[in-house]
Amino acid sequence: MSLLTAQNSDFGLQSFYRRYRPQVFGDVVGQEHVTHTLSNALKSDPPRVNHAYLFCGPRGTGKTTTARLVAKGLNCEQGPTATPCCKCDMCLRIARGSAMDVLEIDAASNTGVDKVRDVIIEKVNYAPAEGRYRVYIIDEVHQLSIHAFNALLKTLEEPPPHVVFILATTETHKVPGTILSRCQRFDFRPISPEHIIQRLKTVIKEEKLDVELTALGRIARAAEGSARDALSILEQAAAYSEGTVTEIEIEAVLGSVGHELLSEMTDALIRKDTRQAVLLLHRAVNQGKDIQQMFLDLGSHLRDLLILSLGCDSQDINVLPAEMVNKMKEQASLFNRRSLADIIDELCRAEREMRANSQHRLLAELTMFKCTQSREPVSVSEPARDEPKAVSILSAAEPSRERLLTKRIPSEPKVHVEAEVEASAPVASATPGVLPAGIDGLWTQVLAVARKQSVRLHAVLLDATPVNLSENALSLEFANQFHYDHIVENTANKDTVRQIVSGLIGKPIGIKCSLGSQTAKSTRSGVTRTASVSGGERTGGQPDAPDKDAAENGVSAADGVSAADGVSAAMSLFDAKVVSERPSGQSS
Numbered sequence: 212m213s214l215l216t217a218q219n220s221d222f223g224l225q226s227f228y229r230r231y232r233p234q235v236f237g238d239v240v241g242q243e244h245v246t247h248t249l250s251n252a253l254k255s256d257p258p259r260v261n262h263a264y265l266f267c268g269p270r271g272t273g274k275t276t277t278a279r280l281v282a283k284g285l286n287c288e289q290g291p292t293a294t295p296c297c298k299c300d301m302c303l304r305i306a307r308g309s310a311m312d313v314l315e316i317d318a319a320s321n322t323g324v325d326k327v328r329d330v331i332i333e334k335v336n337y338a339p340a341e342g343r344y345r346v347y348i349i350d351e352v353h354q355l356s357i358h359a360f361n362a363l364l365k366t367l368e369e370p371p372p373h374v375v376f377i378l379a380t381t382e383t384h385k386v387p388g389t390i391l392s393r394c395q396r397f398d399f400r401p402i403s404p405e406h407i408i409q410r411l412k413t414v415i416k417e418e419k420l421d422v423e424l425t426a427l428g429r430i431a432r433a434a435e436g437s438a439r440d441a442l443s444i445l446e447q448a449a450a451y452s453e454g455t456v457t458e459i460e461i462e463a464v465l466g467s468v469g470h471e472l473l474s475e476m477t478d479a480l481i482r483k484d485t486r487q488a489v490l491l492l493h494r495a496v497n498q499g500k501d502i503q504q505m506f507l508d509l510g511s512h513l514r515d516l517l518i519l520s521l522g523c524d525s526q527d528i529n530v531l532p533a534e535m536v537n538k539m540k541e542q543a544s545l546f547n548r549r550s551l552a553d554i555i556d557e558l559c560r561a562e563r564e565m566r567a568n569s570q571h572r573l574l575a576e577l578t579m580f581k582c583t584q585s586r587e588p589v590s591v592s593e594p595a596r597d598e599p600k601a602v603s604i605l606s607a608a609e610p611s612r613e614r615l616l617t618k619r620i621p622s623e624p625k626v627h628v629e630a631e632v633e634a635s636a637p638v639a640s641a642t643p644g645v646l647p648a649g650i651d652g653l654w655t656q657v658l659a660v661a662r663k664q665s666v667r668l669h670a671v672l673l674d675a676t677p678v679n680l681s682e683n684a685l686s687l688e689f690a691n692q693f694h695y696d697h698i699v700e701n702t703a704n705k706d707t708v709r710q711i712v713s714g715l716i717g718k719p720i721g722i723k724c725s726l727g728s729q730t731a732k733s734t735r736s737g738v739t740r741t742a743s744v745s746g747g748e749r750t751g752g753q754p755d756a757p758d759k760d761a762a763e764n765g766v767s768a769a770d771g772v773s774a775a776d777g778v779s780a781a782m783s784l785f786d787a788k789v790v791s792e793r794p795s796g797q798s799s
């Protein structure tokens with residue numbers, strides 16, 4: 212009897228998972244395709260009983276629970292039935308795990324052929340001691356040795372009529388084909404977050420716990436389809452908290468960082484702000500967070516953004532609060548998908564490396580550096596069909612956008628000339644020295660819209676750097692006199708830019724143009740510089756060439772011209788071509 216799974220008979224000491232194990236098929240959530248078929252088989256007269264079942268699926272999805280329900284249905288004193296009474300002696304003993312005719316074997320700890328022979332083969336021919344059927348539930352059956360499988364196979368080939376085998380496995384591919392072919396197979400799916408929440412709510416009600424809804428969503432996501440994990444997290448959090456269980460308790464149990472920090476980290480990645488990313492990393496470390504777990508969380512957060520940017524429906528995202536999803540949609544719209552995938556890839560690689568390397572902090576800092584320094588522009592326009600969506604999301608998420616737009620960045624480029632172009636109201640409210648962080652994202656969208664309207668205008672704007680966004684005006688700094696003139700001295704161009712920006716922001720806004728020094732410009736991130744080289748070469752060399760993907764050009768340019776010298780050489784090359792094309796230097 213030592214092979215039987217140990218059962219704790221003391222209800223009070225049982226874990227939530229054991230205490231609230233479903234006792235009828237109707238209680239098993241998220242596996243209706245399995246429970247429905249099994250119920251029908253048990254309901255039919257005479258019951259259609261197969262002698263070997265294989266339950267496949269991830270851990271914690273209800274395989275063993277369902278196996279016990281089959282055993283109950285077959286052996287209930289009122290049965291065979293799909294709805295066991297749960298009151299008779301057999302039902303109660305099966306639920307407790309003490310029924311002599313229902314044997315649960317953990318193959319993980321009984322892999323050898325001798326054990327299989329002792330427990331199964333030798334006794335399989337005896338008639339049931341109490342019930343109608345002897346039910347063998349073999350958990351993690353893929354762990355059996357090949358000899359054990361062979362011994363089992365002989366029994367499966369000619370099973371006595373009163374015996375039912377239920378084999379459960381998380382790794383179906385490791386079960387020999389000869390065994391598979393003799394079983395009726397059922398595939399258990401990961402339980403959806405909605406179903407997990409439904410299950411958690413039942414337990415919370417029974418246990419009279421006070422749990423916030425956001426905390427439930429957090430558990431459901433962390434459980435990754437396993438009801439057992441979800442209940443275990445809930446139980447630990449309930450023990451940890453004094454009173455209401457909030458997301459904070461859940462994060463403490465999971466050792467993970469809060470959504471707020473992940474969101475800020477994502478903002479830093481969008482802005483390619485290495486300093487901020489590293490500061491946030493340090494903040495998490497100082498709070499005692501596990502860096503490896505944080506990378507997993509950040510990777511999963513960015514994965515959600517990727518899914519959102521594709522417009523896919525995701526059950527993981529559906530359980531999040533609406534304002535959180537809005538903020539995520541906004542962040543997703545500011546990323547180039549390819550860069551997002553690259554960053555996720557980088558995070559996964561670092562997380563893998565952390566398993567073999569104890570220098571987690573160093574690895575993490577290095578990764579943050581790589582993710583914010585990638586040569587490819589992080590925020591480059593998406594394909595045209597996505598742009599209107601991105602715009603509407605931006606205006607829908609008003610509060611978070613305001614937050615993004617008021618981040619401080621200390622250095623402001625020097626300005627030689629400052630000329631105001633039709634601000635819709637006085638710009639006195641613009642705070643000097645403040646560079647709104649979110650304007651890079653806005654500018655990406657401006658460039659995308661401009662590119663659709665005029666390749667030439669787009670090329671000119673690539674030279675501009677957005678330096679400030681106030682209530683009334685967007686300030687642009689041009690590195691090149693020619694491009695500056697092209698906007699400032701041409702009413703049509705000026706109006707086009709103003710209309711694009713106003714359209715994206717959702718209210719009339721002016722444009723302020725200034726001419727900055729090359730030095731000032733080179734202190735800014737490589738995004739604009741790289742883009743202006745590729746865009747410039749394209750427009751200058753082939754004015755009528757079809758528009759290409761700016762990101763692709765950015766990569767090839769950066770790959771070919773790695774040093775700053777190369778960049779300025781390319782820029783002067785561009786200027787020379789344009790000047791020769793338009794000797795007057797004036798706008799068209």
Ligand SMILES: [Zn+2]
Pocket residue numbers: 286287288289295296297298299300301302303
């Ligand atoms: Zn019963």
